[in-house]
Each structure stands twice: as structure tokens, then as C-alpha cells.
Amino acid sequence: MDTRLPEFPKLEISRYIPELDILNNPIFNVKEKNFLAEFYEYMEEYLEEELKNLEELNYKAEEPIQERKSEIVVNFMKKLAEKGYYSTVIDFDDHDVGNVTRNALIALSLCGGFWSPKSDRYVSGNWSIEMGRLAGGTLYCNPVNYKANDYQREKYLIPVIKNGLMAASGMTEFNAGSDIVRIELKLDEKGDKVIANGKKLFITNGMLAENLILYGRLNNGRLGGIIVDTEHQQLKNFESSRVRTYGMYDAFVSRLVFDDVELPRDNLLDGDGLDIMFHQLTEERLVISAEAIGDSIKKLFYSHAFALQREQFKHKLYQYQIIRFPIANNIRGINLYLSALMNYAREIDNRSEIADSKIMANQVMGLKIQTCELAFQSSIDLFRTMGGRAFTEQYCNQFGLLDAYCMVHGGGSHYILGDAESRRFFKTK
Ligand SMILES: Cc1cc2nc3c(=O)[nH]c(=O)nc-3n(C[C@H](O)[C@H](O)[C@H](O)COP(=O)(O)OP(=O)(O)OC[C@H]3O[C@@H](n4cnc5c(N)ncnc54)[C@H](O)[C@@H]3O)c2cc1C
Numbered sequence: 001m002d003t004r005l006p007e008f009p010k011l012e013i014s015r016y017i018p019e020l021d022i023l024n025n026p027i028f029n030v031k032e033k034n035f036l037a038e039f040y041e042y043m044e045e046y047l048e049e050e051l052k053n054l055e056e057l058n059y060k061a062e063e064p065i066q067e068r069k070s071e072i073v074v075n076f077m078k079k080l081a082e083k084g085y086y087s088t089v090i091d092f093d094d095h096d097v098g099n100v101t102r103n104a105l106i107a108l109s110l111c112g113g114f115w116s117p118k119s120d121r122y123v124s125g126n127w128s129i130e131m132g133r134l135a136g137g138t139l140y141c142n143p144v145n146y147k148a149n150d151y152q153r154e155k156y157l158i159p160v161i162k163n164g165l166m167a168a169s170g171m172t173e174f175n176a177g178s179d180i181v182r183i184e185l186k187l188d189e190k191g192d193k194v195i196a197n198g199k200k201l202f203i204t205n206g207m208l209a210e211n212l213i214l215y216g217r218l219n220n221g222r223l224g225g226i227i228v229d230t231e232h233q234q235l236k237n238f239e240s241s242r243v244r245t246y247g248m249y250d251a252f253v254s255r256l257v258f259d260d261v262e263l264p265r266d267n268l269l270d271g272d273g274l275d276i277m278f279h280q281l282t283e284e285r286l287v288i289s290a291e292a293i294g295d296s297i298k299k300l301f302y303s304h305a306f307a308l309q310r311e312q313f314k315h316k317l318y319q320y321q322i323i324r325f326p327i328a329n330n331i332r333g334i335n336l337y338l339s340a341l342m343n344y345a346r347e348i349d350n351r352s353e354i355a356d357s358k359i360m361a362n363q364v365m366g367l368k369i370q371t372c373e374l375a376f377q378s379s380i381d382l383f384r385t386m387g388g389r390a391f392t393e394q395y396c397n398q399f400g401l402l403d404a405y406c407m408v409h410g411g412g413s414h415y416i417l418g419d420a421e422s423r424r425f426f427k428t429k
Pocket residue numbers: 135139168169170171172174175176177178179201202203204205248251253406407409410411412413414415416417419
């Protein structure tokens with residue numbers, strides 16, 4: 001059954017906003033714009049239909065949609081991989097734009113969408129699909145690339161990147177959320193095996209993943225990371241199930257149970273688990289910042305379109321300052337954050353050693369907080385502008401209203417990050 005009310009038309013974005021068009025933005029260089037223009041073409045031709053199919057499934061009440069959705073998501077990552085858009089951690093070909101910058105540009109467009117120069121209309125993105133790309137292509141691939149030996153790289157990294165296999169990163173547990181050093185999952189080293197016992201929570205892609213990087217406690221009490229081949233989710237004594245969320249519908253956020261799961265010791269990554277986890281953090285937060293900016297752009301296009309179309313008290317909504325001001329304010333914020341994002345991404349590409357710098361990590365953490373708060377605010381403003389309609393699934397689904405709410409916690413909770421930042425400023429010793 002389709003839950004849409006025929007009285008509510010689909011909200012069409014009918015007007016171009018030059019200030020929100022990256023191809024029109026002077027801070028992006030020609031090489032970056034060429035990369036984006038190619039990605040836009042690919043997205044419009046090969047990905048947009050699947051994004052629409054995912055949205056359509058959200059209107060089918062009383063029908064089992066999970067299987068259909070998972071097929072779409074799995075194929076989507078394969079399509080991304082065909083063009084090197086899934087993971088950018090290894091350069092198989094020559095590229096004019098560095099891999100961290102490419103990762104950020106893909107996130108920006110896949111999440112928010114863009115005004116199509118080809119067909120003169122807005123092509124909408126989807127943050128939850130981008131979260132799936134980030135979890136597999138970055139949160140899994142980057143730490144594996146950092147520590148894998150030749151055997152692990154050939155068997156568990158290259159096929160994921162080349163074929164767009166679903167992958168995930170298992171850090172969070174029921175007790176260890178923000179406080180990651182409380183990880184309890186046991187990785188018991190026994191001869192040539194490692195036996196995993198414990199649970200993971202909120203794992204993006206978890207129930208679809210072919211491979212996972214699983215963090216747990218080794219026999220010596222230290223944290224370690226091990227690659228898990230889920231054997232197409234049939235691995236003995238391993239269970240995965242979906243966590244029902246109020247946004248991020250297509251990110252397949254999951255709960256994982258390991259009950260005496262036998263893993264080959266050869267899959268254990270060399271080095272300390274905390275170092276492996278933290279190694280990819282700067283890039284993860286940078287990419288989430290790009291996602292949040294993209295999402296804000298999308299929300300603003302929708303607010304703008306609705307304000308142009310809807311009339312109340314004999315005036316179009318855009319004629320009221322209270323509707324116009326937040327839109328202008330958020331556009332200003334987006335352009336400031338875009339310049340910070342591009343500066344950080346280019347610098348990390350030019351001097352890879354600064355990705356490990358604490359100051360850089362902190363600055364990118366600050367950008368993640370600010371951009372996600374902007375996405376959050378843009379959602380609130382869109383909700384306000386849309387009136388009662390925003391409260392219906394009909395429109396919520398169309399623009400992914402609640403995705404930004406999830407990202408106040410996804411990739412590290414703002415409150416703990418902000419608290420750490422403020423404490424640092426007042427250090428007296
Ligand atoms: C969409 C989404 C996708 C995710 N994907 C993954 C994934 O793929 N893999 C993965 O491992 N995890 C994933 N997570 C988990 C995410 O990283 C955690 O939710 C996050 O780290 C917060 O942990 P928690 O939920 O246990 O909150 P808690 O740690 O219980 O915190 C609760 C609240 O208290 C605050 N708080 C806690 N400690 C402090 C402190 N010291 N100072 C100030 N405030 C504090 C927090 O900021 C938060 O607001 C995902 C989460 C979301 C929402």
C-alpha cells in the first residue's frame with residue numbers, strides 16, 4: 001500500500017541557486033570541478049534511479065522492503081567501485097585530485113545532490129547511502145590499508161575496493177560507546193585461531209557486510225583489530241540484525257553478536273587497536289563534514305523551493321523575512337565551511353603526515369561538529385518552513401529530514417568532542 005496523499009504533490013526543486021552550485025564556486029579549482037562534473041554525470045546516469053527506488057520503498061507500508069533495499073544498496077556500492085568512487089584510499093590509476101579530496105567531493109555530492117548542468121534540474125542525494133559508502137570504503141578500507149600485510153591486503157582489501165564489497169567497522173558496544181577504551185569484546189588467541197566473544201552495536205552496513213574490521217581485547221589486555229570474513233553473513237556463531245532508527249534508513253545500522261566465533265589468526269592486524277582506530281579518524285571526520293555540508297545544501301534547495309511555491313495570507317512564503325533569513329544565513333555558513341573543508345582536504349593530500357597531527361585532528365573534529373550542527377539547523381529550518389507537511393513521511397522521506405539528527409552522534413558524539421575541546425582550552429599544566 002502506498003501511503004502518499006494525492007492532495008500533496010511531490011515537492012519539485014524548480015529554481016537554480018548559484019550560491020549553492022559547487023561548479024560555480026570560485027574556491028574550487030579546475031581539476032576539482034572536472035572531477036565533480038564527471039561524478040555528477042555518473043550519478044545522474046547510473047545512480048539516481050536507484051536512489052529514487054530506495055525512496056519509493058519508504059512509502060510502502062505493510063510490505064517487507066528490507067530485502068529489496070539491501071539488494072539496491074549492495075549493487076549501488078558495486079557501481080560506485082566500478083569508477084573508483086567507493087574507496088579512494090589506494091590510487092590504482094593516475095588522478096589529478098588527491099585521494100582525501102576526492103573522498104570529500106564524492107561525499108559532498110552523493111549526500112546532498114547537485115544542480116545538473118546537463119538537464120537543468122536538481123539531482124537529489126541520500127546521506128544514508130553515503131554513510132554506507134563511508135563505512136565500507138573508508139572506515140574499513142583505511143585502517144586495513146594502514147596495517148595489512150601482503151596476504152591480508154590481497155585477500156581482504158583489494159577485492160573490497162575493486163568490487164565494492166559491503167564492509168564495516170565494529171567499534172561501538174553496549175557499554176563502550178564514546179568511551180572506546182571500555183571495549184569488552186574478547187579476542188582470545190588460541191594457537192592459529194582467534195575466538196571472538198561479545199557484541200557490537202550501531203554498526204553501519206553490519207548485516208550486509210562481507211568483511212568487517214572488528215576491534216576487541218587481546219589476551220594481554222590490549223586492544224587489537226582483526227579482519228572478519230562473514231562468509232556472506234553465514235559465519236558460524238555470528239549473528240547480525242538491524243537496529244530500527246528514525247533516520248539513516250538505508251545505512252543498515254546493525255547489532256552484531258559473536259558467540260565463540262573462530263577466526264584465523266592470520267587475519268589479526270599488526271599493532272595496537274586504539275592506534276588503528278584513531279588512524280582513520282581525521283579522514284572520517286573530514287568526510288562527514290563534507291556529507292553534512294552536502295546535506296545542508298539539499299535541505300536549503302528544498303526550503304527555497306517550498307518558499308517559492310507555497311502561498312499563505314495572500315503572499316508567497318519567501319516574501320516573509322522570517323522564512324528568508326534562515327535560508328540566507330545557512331547559505332553563508334555553507335560557503336564558509338566549504339572553504340575550510342577544501343583547505344584541510346588539500347593540505348592532507350599535499351602533506352600526508354599532517355593527517356596524523358593532533359592539531360589537525362582537532363581542527364577537523366571542530367569542522368565535523370560545526371557542519372553537522374549546520375545540517376541539523378538546516379533540517380529544523382526546513383521543518384519550520386514546510387509547516388505540517390514536514391511532519392508527514394511523504395515529505396520526510398523525500399528530503400531525509402532526520403538524517404542530520406543521527407550524525408550528531410555518528411562518527412563521534414558532538415557533546416563529548418566539544419567537552420574535550422573546551423577542556424583543552426583551559427589546561428593549566
Ligand atoms: C548513524 C550512526 C552510524 C554509526 N555507525 C557506526 C559504525 O559503523 N561503527 C561503530 O563502531 N559505531 C557506529 N556508530 C556509533 C557511534 O559512534 C556512537 O553512537 C557514538 O560514539 C556515541 O556512543 P553512545 O551511543 O554509546 O553514546 P554514549 O557514549 O552513551 O553517550 C551518551 C551521551 O553522553 C555524552 N557523553 C558521554 N561521555 C561524555 C563525556 N566524557 N563528556 C561529555 N559528554 C559525554 C555523549 O556525547 C552523548 O551525548 C554509529 C552511530 C550512528 C548514530
